[in-house]
Amino acid sequence: MSFSFRSDNRLPQTRLAVVSYIIVGMIGLLLLGFWKLQVIDSDKYGQMAEQNRVRSIPIIAPRGRMLDRDGRVLVDNRPSFSVLLLRDDPKLVEQYLPVISDGLGISMEDLHEQLQNTRNLPKFQPIVIKPEASSADLDFIESHRSDIPVLEMLSVSRRRYLPGGFLGHATGYVGEASEQQIEASNGKLRPGDVVGKSGLERQYNDILMGTDGMRRVVVNSVGKEMKDMRLTEQEAIPGKQIQLTIDYDLQQVAEQSLGARPGAVVALDPRTGEVLAMVSRPTPDPNDFAVRIPKEEWRQLNEDPLRPLLNRAIQAQLAPGSVYKIVTATAMLEDHSISESFTTYCPGYGTFYGRQFKCWVYSSKKGPTSHGTTDLHDAILKSCDVFFYTVGMKLGIDRLAYYSDKMGIGHKTGIDLPSEEAGLMPSEPWVERVFHRKWYAGETISVAIGQGAITTTPLQLARLIGGIASGGVFKQPHMLKDAQNVAEVKFPLSEHTFEKITDGMYGVINEPGGTGGQLKLAGIELSGKSGTAQVIGYATRERMGKQKKFEDNAWFVGYAPKRNPEICVAVLVQESGQHGGEAAGPVVRDVVKAYYDKKNHKTSGTSTVTADQHESAPARSAAVVAPVVALKPEEPASAPAHTSERDPNPQ
């Protein structure tokens, strides 16, 4: 069957031409579309392709170590793994969250909270959902590598500190950078970076902290890493190590000698300002903070009335008690307004401005006694309050404030640790500024024996006594061994003053009747001054009244040798209920002895506590020979449950 086609073969040429134009127009439109994508928006899509392709995994730079003055490691790192969650694809994350929660043992609420907290970070940046992965966690991730594409392991190094909080307050601890720190760092820090949070970790963070590197891997469309496609790797630059002035041996003796009692020990070399040991009790173990502090634990630490986070060596601002009498004595000799042969009669109390002020000897354990007639030397030896009341009254607060100020009371020592406190030296301008009233002359009487509004830190006292015993050269305390240009304050004392004062402090320990008689060390010119300070000062007393019983704080600041000392140790034992010489003195003696043992090439750390050990220092000799880790609280039951520091901001 054949069909007859139209014989007329005229073709619709116009309409064919229209079709050609349509074709050209169509191709033109498509090209415009490509032009938009490939030329105009090319950069944007280029970045998107790169984000598709490249997964960046940080390489954590290890922090620098901390060494002691002899190169022994005090703080180093240990390897560890963190679990990362890749958040590029929110849908995938949501999908796998229950499996992850189950497999890693993290609650769904916790995971959701972490995601919520990091929602403002760029999507391609993974977040740490478990900082410390157990080996079971690692197995879980490894075995689900192909079917859970949103998990990744991150090799990290964790801080390792000596156990039991050894040197913990000085070293400080590390943690994830806070928002404020990130903001203040001018882009140097990113969320999740580990930085020093306190102590030396914070002070020398820039040195200790390295620069994290970046491992960039190519991943295909199902998230599989393409091992054969190498990208340039940005290597991590490890942090630099720092060498401290701390002497591990002395530190160990100081830690053990103070034991679990709340308080502080600071050992300085007054010739250089080097800090040889620094202890503060109670102390948390910074290893507990090396990963992430659980909220509850952090809350407890902050609310603990014993304030374990406080570095008492530089932050406890307490009345120095009788230790301050050295300043009063120095002022008396330097000022020349009072004869050096000036004496007082001490019947156990004195009456000034119509009010009776007791001498400590009046209320001592042996019952009301007196010091009788005392001169300056005797007064230092026996710590006679009546003598210094009188000297204080004669000098007046202006002179006391002048000398105190010159010798650093009320000023930060400038040690290379964050958050040092300055203490306070009261004065007429101070009461006018703060309380808008006149200075009561009676207040001078208290201040003259280191009571009243005056407060100091243990470090200040170590610097003060060490400086006076060095003839008035006060070196800035510091912790970094190769510190350059150590600042010093020179307040030269006359030769006469120097001799009188150092003779007095030598007598405290080495002459009959001295308050530190039990501390005598054969062959070592151990000198010093004890202090027993009432806990509450004027401000607190006004607020709290006398409903509570406050035990005294025991101080002892000792040094050796008698003049131009090599070592000066300030010890604070809080609320021991004992006198400074009894509670704090033996710690000073232990540390000084350890210093000389080491210097004379004897084995360090062995106890030489002998039979002449005073009965008032029980059980401590045992602590000296005990290993570092076996710190046993001595009086756990009697630990006071109230705030032991003065109001840190009297203003």
Add this chain to the structure above:
Amino acid sequence: MKDAPGTRDYDWWLLAILAAICALGVIEIYSATHASGLAGMHTKQVKWLIVGFVLMFILSRIDYHLILDQAPILYVICLIALAAVLVLGNSRFGAKRWIPMMGQQFQVSELAKLIIIIVLARFFAEVRSDELDLRDLLKAGMLVGVPLALILKQPDLGTALVLLPMLAVGAFLAGLKWQHAGVFTLVGVLLVGAVFYPPVSKHLLKPYQRERITSFLHPEDDAKGSGYQLLQSKIAVGSGGFWGKGFGNGSQNQLGYIPVRYSDFIMSAWAEEQGFKGVLLALGLYMALLLRLVQNAQRAKDRAGMFLVMGVAAALGFHVLVNVAMVIGAMPVTGIPLPLMSYGGSATLFVFMAIGLVMNVRLRRFVN
């Protein structure tokens, strides 16, 4: 109607353009698959090209008037085959499109396209007036409507849609009245509107089709579905920039971010690796191909020849438009391959056989 066309009468320009496009396709198929489990796909494609070339030659030698004579029988065969696919066909990717033949899976709808081109050419050539009246228009609509419904039933929206431009171009050249054109355009616009309007489209489209529409409109909401495919395609194209990332260097391509990068999205892979300059070359070749077809239609001996050639041009042009527009995210995913570049047996054979018809018409333009 006996004739003996010589080899010099073949459209060598057309063949050259064709060869160039095929070469681009093979190169990109190689680049997209050589490093994966699909390696070797380019040689398969070359085999299909050779088979296609032979078929083209054979088809060009049989006088197209003889073929047009058999249009009614071909039409019936076409309908039976489409019905058979629905009953017997093998399912792949959730659609019944394939029947086994000589150890290969063939997509019957590709053959249907070719037959509808022939049937429409026969129909329009028989129209006796210069203007197409409504009766003839409706008849033509019926001729296309039945196979279209069968293909939609598979379901294969893409191939079904290709039948419409064949009808439209044929009717236009057969003297479609402007009023009718206006009405049909309106209907078309309404239909497209309905497809994109969810309350209506849920009665018209399968869920997977509606999903494609949604993800086309909001690609970012659909991170791993077909919106993801479109987005990844756009990223590939855009990241290629003007100069391209170079052969075998497209990360979107090599790492598998581009969906079916060797087939429907081959233009995406090409654009990533060769850049805008490569796109210019490829689209330039397609434009040359299409214009060359129109030119052949203009020089056809008779209206039947013209309708055959323009049917082919309409089908190929629509393929290029819809596929490339999809690659740049301007149209939803429809599953229409890019002629001669995309990997695929049936589709390649269809294009070569269609070009065979064009050659056929050309070879006979001076005869009689």
